[in-house]
Amino acid sequence: MLINNKARSLAAISIIAGLLSGCSGPIAKNSEVTDKKTEQVTLKFHFWYNEDQDNWKIVYKEFEKKYPNIKIEAVTAGDNNSIDYLKKLDLAAASGDQIDVMMFSQPQFYTQRAAIKMLEPLNNYIAKDGYKVQDEYYIDPSIGDKTYALPAKKTTxxxxxxxxxxxxxxxxxxxxxxxxxxxxxxxxxxxxxxxxxxxxxxxxxxxxxxxxxxxxxxxxxxxxxxxxxxxxxxxxxxxxxxxxxxxxxxxxxxxxxxxxxxxxxxxxxxxxxxxxxxxxxxxxxxxxxxxxxxxxxxxxxxxxxxxxxxxxxxxxxxISGGDLMGVYAKSKHKDEAYQFVRWYTTEGITLQGKYIPAWKKADVSNVLDNLIASSKTPDNVDKESLLNVIKNSIPQKFxxxxxxxxxxxxxxxxxxxxxxxxxxxxxxxxxxxxxxxxxxxxxxxx
The missing domain is CATH 3.40.190.10 (Periplasmic binding protein-like II)
Known part of the structure; x- marks a missing residue:
């Protein structure tokens, strides 16, 4: 999972830096999401996972059930290749394609794009919802005083x-x-x-x-x-x-x-x-x-x-790591995009049953049951030793x-x-x- 030298590693994203400068407009209050219930919004969610294999369709279904005015449309090759995905994401941004929510598998992929203002700061949304990232999640991906993403799964x-x-x-x-x-x-x-x-x-x-x-x-x-x-x-x-x-x-x-x-x-x-x-x-x-x-x-x-x-x-x-999920700075539906990001990184990822959440309130034992059950031969997976590792491994400082x-x-x-x-x-x-x-x-x- 390596990236080539500077000229090559940032080649794709540097071409869109100019397009993204000055793109962060005033942030609307989160309450507007519920105020606009009659307005149907379709969010384009860019990521790399296989939808069927990783239960993403269950995620969309449950989210849309709770927020019927918001529809999730996936943009993924479904091949679990997060490197090729980044090239496609950057090309989509450079081409002016619709992007509302995006995900990153490595923190450096996130920081590269935050550096060119590709990601919307979430501070106002978080303050409106009344929580602190470090209290809610095991990972705090803040860069300086700005938070550009919320952590989804936690890597152990x-x-x-x-x-x-x-x-x-x-x-x-x-x-x-x-x-x-x-x-x-x-x-x-x-x-x-x-x-x-x-x-x-x-x-x-x-x-x-x-x-x-x-x-x-x-x-x-x-x-x-x-x-x-x-x-x-x-x-x-x-x-x-x-x-x-x-x-x-x-x-x-x-x-x-x-x-x-x-x-x-x-x-x-x-x-x-x-x-x-x-x-x-x-x-x-x-x-x-x-x-x-x-x-x-x-x-x-x-x-x-x-x-x-x-x-x-x-x-x-x-090792402290995991997926980070953010809102595109040029999205026309930032309120709804944040709503999906916050919901997925708490309730959604738990319902999905495929990853260990970075959300501190998740029931880890239940999550492990779901993960083990999804294996071809669940009896060949020892839950006792796994639970001991997950519960007693201290995440390093992020x-x-x-x-x-x-x-x-x-x-x-x-x-x-x-x-x-x-x-x-x-x-x-x-x-x-x-x-x-x-x-x-x-x-x-x-």
């Missing part, structure tokens, strides 16, 4: 484990563990040789897997510090992250070698469900798939453990990334890949990555 990262493999190795389901213990499990779960070898774990190619010991910290977890200019690669947890990868993949040979992952284009779903790896670090978006799917069935029970800690006395934390965040990730990963392929050692990888990241920051500070 954890470890999924094959229960049969644990039993075979005589290992209990971890309820609280460190990276050292994770590595020990990985080693004990590894079995066989050659083409039939089963690895203890598998690291995918998403950005988090290149800084696994740092990325779940409560704060200061990006490759740069809060000012967006100071490097954070001298953080000892960066070196710890690389050491963990080296220990698992090179020393213990208990994780799929990076060379195989990239050359064979391996992915975490088939590696786990085809029992080529006993455990994977992943997010709660995998809960509905934990019991298998028609495409990739599961013939074993999946149990869950929290994201590993660096030190035994550290809190059990999870730091707003810089618009060039993905460009920094890409520069860093390129150098770490050389380390994982055995071309350079740990110190050289960090030194080279620091130089490359510093260049990105310098180029974006002009």
């Amino acid at each position: 990262f954890f470890v999924m484990l094959n229960k049969n493999h644990l039993d075979e190795a005589g290992l209990p389901v971890p309820k609280d563990w460190t990276w050292d213990e994770f590595l020990d499990y990985s080693k004990k779960l590894t079995k066989g040789e050659g083409a039939n070898k089963r690895y203890g774990t598998f690291f995918h190619t998403f950005p988090i897997y290149y800084q696994i010991a740092q990325i779940n910290q409560m704060d200061n977890y990006y490759l740069y510090k809060d000012d967006g200019k100071t490097l954070n690669l001298d953080n000892p947890l960066i070196k710890r992250s690389l050491d963990i990868r080296k220990q698992a993949e090179i020393v213990d040979k208990s994780a799929t070698p990076y060379s195989e992952t990239v050359s064979q284009k391996l992915s975490y779903r088939p590696q786990f469900f085809n029992e080529k790896a006993s455990m994977i670090i992943t997010g709660d978006y995998m809960i509905p798939e934990a019991g298998g799917t028609d495409k990739v069935p599961a013939n074993f029970k999946t149990v869950f453990a929290p994201y590993p800690k660096v030190n035994k006395n550290d809190p059990t934390t999870t 730091n707003i990334p810089k618009p060039y965040h993905d460009e920094i990730d890409k520069a860093y990963i390129k150098e770490v890949e050389r380390f994982l392929l055995g071309e350079v050692d740990t110190d050289a990888a960090i030194k080279n990555a620091s130089q490359k990241v510093q260049e990105v920051i310098k180029n974006n500070s002009k």
Whole structure:
């Protein structure tokens, strides 16, 4: 989920900056939504999810039942590709197409578009409704003193484990563990040789897997510090992250070698469900798939453990993330658009039963029941260990990334890949990555 360098990552959105300048007009009071009951409004909702697979039609139906004057019309390719969706969203904005509500899968996608005034500030609406975002939601996506979106689903990262493999190795389901213990499990779960070898774990190619010991910290977890200019690669947890990868993949040979992952284009779903790896670090978006799917069935029970800690006395934390939902700054139906955003991020997402809400008042146990029930084989999903992880994982502070965040990730990963392929050692990888990241920051500070 990476974006190319600045010139390419912002190419699509920069062409519409001029079109959007000065587009924020006076904000109408929310009461006007109910005052205009006789006026039928159709909102264009732009996102990337598959409507049938993720129960979106139930969302529209329930919302329209409560607000009969507002109709929701989805604009989605339905392919769950949030990167391609962004290109289509930016093109729609540049073409003057109707956009009322939009969603973002990553905070940097949100900040990029807030920076060019593509999103309507929601402060007046929130004040009118009489709540504080930080009191209502686990995530506060405010940028400075402005809130441009409300959080929909809350992401919790954890470890999924094959229960049969644990039993075979005589290992209990971890309820609280460190990276050292994770590595020990990985080693004990590894079995066989050659083409039939089963690895203890598998690291995918998403950005988090290149800084696994740092990325779940409560704060200061990006490759740069809060000012967006100071490097954070001298953080000892960066070196710890690389050491963990080296220990698992090179020393213990208990994780799929990076060379195989990239050359064979391996992915975490088939590696786990085809029992080529006993455990994977992943997010709660995998809960509905934990019991298998028609495409990739599961013939074993999946149990869950929290994201590993660096030190035994550290809190059990999870990466803070999730979908953000906002109102288009040029929408002609901002009141109704906000109404849908607020309803979906509270009642709607709970009724949908596909994601864990960022809304603090949601019944998490009931949500998990719905998620597990949607799996192909619900009996193969262990709710007890999952509920323990969800309830006891503390979301980290939600730091707003810089618009060039993905460009920094890409520069860093390129150098770490050389380390994982055995071309350079740990110190050289960090030194080279620091130089490359510093260049990105310098180029974006002009």
